[in-house]
Amino acid sequence: RNNKLPPGPPAIVFIAKFLLPWRPVPDIGSMLRGLHGRYGPIISIWLLRTFVFVADHDLTHSFLIKGGGNFDDRPPPNAIMKLFFPQGIGVSPYGAYWRLVRRNITMQVLHPSRIRLFAPARQRACDAMVASIRGNDADAIITVRPLLARCLFELIVEMSIGARLPREALDEMQAMNQEIFQAMAEFPVFSVFPALTMRKRWARYVALRERQSEVLLPLIRATRCADDDAPCCYANSLLKLRVADEGGRPLTDAEMVSLCSEFMIVTMDASVSMMEWIMAELVSHPEAQDKVYEEVRGKTDASEGEDDLPYLRAVILESLRLHPGAHLILPHGAQSDGEVGGYMVPKGAMINFFVADPAREFRPERFLDGGADVDMDITGSREIKMAPFGAGRRMCPGYMVAMHHAACLVGTLVREFKWLPPAQAEEATIVDMTEEQASFIVMKHRLRARIIPRN
Numbered sequence: 001r002n003n004k005l006p007p008g009p010p011a012i013v014f015i016a017k018f019l020l021p022w023r024p025v026p027d028i029g030s031m032l033r034g035l036h037g038r039y040g041p042i043i044s045i046w047l048l049r050t051f052v053f054v055a056d057h058d059l060t061h062s063f064l065i066k067g068g069g070n071f072d073d074r075p076p077p078n079a080i081m082k083l084f085f086p087q088g089i090g091v092s093p094y095g096a097y098w099r100l101v102r103r104n105i106t107m108q109v110l111h112p113s114r115i116r117l118f119a120p121a122r123q124r125a126c127d128a129m130v131a132s133i134r135g136n137d138a139d140a141i142i143t144v145r146p147l148l149a150r151c152l153f154e155l156i157v158e159m160s161i162g163a164r165l166p167r168e169a170l171d172e173m174q175a176m177n178q179e180i181f182q183a184m185a186e187f188p189v190f191s192v193f194p195a196l197t198m199r200k201r202w203a204r205y206v207a208l209r210e211r212q213s214e215v216l217l218p219l220i221r222a223t224r225c226a227d228d229d230a231p232c233c234y235a236n237s238l239l240k241l242r243v244a245d246e247g248g249r250p251l252t253d254a255e256m257v258s259l260c261s262e263f264m265i266v267t268m269d270a271s272v273s274m275m276e277w278i279m280a281e282l283v284s285h286p287e288a289q290d291k292v293y294e295e296v297r298g299k300t301d302a303s304e305g306e307d308d309l310p311y312l313r314a315v316i317l318e319s320l321r322l323h324p325g326a327h328l329i330l331p332h333g334a335q336s337d338g339e340v341g342g343y344m345v346p347k348g349a350m351i352n353f354f355v356a357d358p359a360r361e362f363r364p365e366r367f368l369d370g371g372a373d374v375d376m377d378i379t380g381s382r383e384i385k386m387a388p389f390g391a392g393r394r395m396c397p398g399y400m401v402a403m404h405h406a407a408c409l410v411g412t413l414v415r416e417f418k419w420l421p422p423a424q425a426e427e428a429t430i431v432d433m434t435e436e437q438a439s440f441i442v443m444k445h446r447l448r449a450r451i452i453p454r455n
């Protein structure tokens with residue numbers, strides 16, 4: 001039996017170098033690149049439990065695909081995730097509850113046949129986005145992110161509760177979700193007993209959580225569908241779900257609020273960040289934007305997605321390759337001792353996979369006929385070449401809908417407007433692609449672009 005743990009720095013050195021409380025939150029990307037450069041593609045650090053970091057696609061494949069489910073647990077969530085999404089899919093340990101709620105979202109909301117049902121909602125949200133941009137002067141300078149966020153939020157709300165909300169209700173809910181998202185982003189990584197050590201702030205978060213339930217529960221309960229058996233939106237599928245292992249009980253209010261807000265908040269920001277990066281690449285690469293325009297110019301239906309738009313699909317993949325939502329996918333947990341890459345990974349270890357690609361050249365053609373990655377499989381089942389959505393049983397169940405929405409929204413923006421760098425001044429004509437580590441890797445400086453309406 002091989003008992004050799006992956007190499008790594010002694011805990012004391014790691015703490016002294018990176019985790020001293022008065023140091024700012026570490027830039028995880030450069031910190032890990034440094035450690036991997038020194039110790040190799042798999043490292044371990046013992047900090048009250050074993051933390052394993054993996055920075056190699058083949059090893060990631062060995063864990064997530066060949067590991068046969070042994071590494072598909074989740075470590076316990078931190079305090080803020082536990083407060084806002086205690087029974088969310090993403091934080092649930094591997095087991096019956098996770099299987100139930102994961103199968104439900106996959107079959108009832110994110111399956112291609114269900115995505116198709118929301119075509120009218122997509123069209124409406126895209127039309128509203130275009131109308132709001134047309135309200136600006138020609139040649140205006142637009143901040144792109146809020147437009148994408150509003151459009152996607154309208155769509156996600158309709159997918160969640162099966163209804164359209166009046167503008168004021170949407171505003172209020174979007175502001176509340178933003179506050180929750182902000183709370184997650186600013187929450188110290190290494191906080192202990194936050195209810196005692198940061199009392200005022202924690203009380204604010206608890207009040208926010210209560211407000212979240214007050215707003216969401218009546219909306220969930222009010223969902224009505226034409227067909228009594230088939231759910232018509234995510235909230236309705238949750239109302240109809242029964243937990244077979246627990247005597248067929250319905251979901252509790254807390255479970256429904258957790259699941260619905262996970263759908264509305266965490267997934268929303270990942271998608272908006274992805275689309276902002278795609279637009280930034282298209283502003284920086286006018287020739288790629290022209291090719292996207294050639295593909296989408298004749299299409300008046302915004303709702304169809306990327307199926308017959310190979311170049312736009314390649315642009316989305318290339319942007320995801322260069323700007324995955326995070327340096328690390330969500331942490332996985334080992335359910336029992338296992339051996340990977342010649343090392344022992346003990347039960348309970350927290351395993352982190354580094355998926356950011358340091359390459360910087362934007363070349364969507366790699367995903368088209370004749371390109372090196374034309375056969376790339378984003379699910380990573382055969383081989384992992386990039387893993388912005390993770391891989392294996394815990395892979396993001398929303399990857400198809402995320403790509404579909406990106407194609408609809410970005411396709412619409414390029415079909416209706418030409419997007420140029422914001423200013424005429426020499427030094428300001430280049431888009432600033434500096435990254436910032438928030439909950440996701442976002443653009444440090446919001447993308448601002450000059451628009452010219454197309455005929």
Ligand code: HEM
Nearest residue numbers: 089090267270271274325329330389390391394396398402
């Ligand atoms: C660009 C947008 C998105 C990115 C980059 C992204 C990325 C990811 C990643 C890396 C994971 C962890 C995978 C793993 O642990 O192996 C994940 C999990 C998850 N994602 Fe996404 N995601 C996105 C959008 C969405 C959307 C739109 C939805 C749903 C509508 C969604 C729902 C989820 C859920 C429920 C999980 C937890 C899965 C589990 O633990 O079983 N995501 N996502």
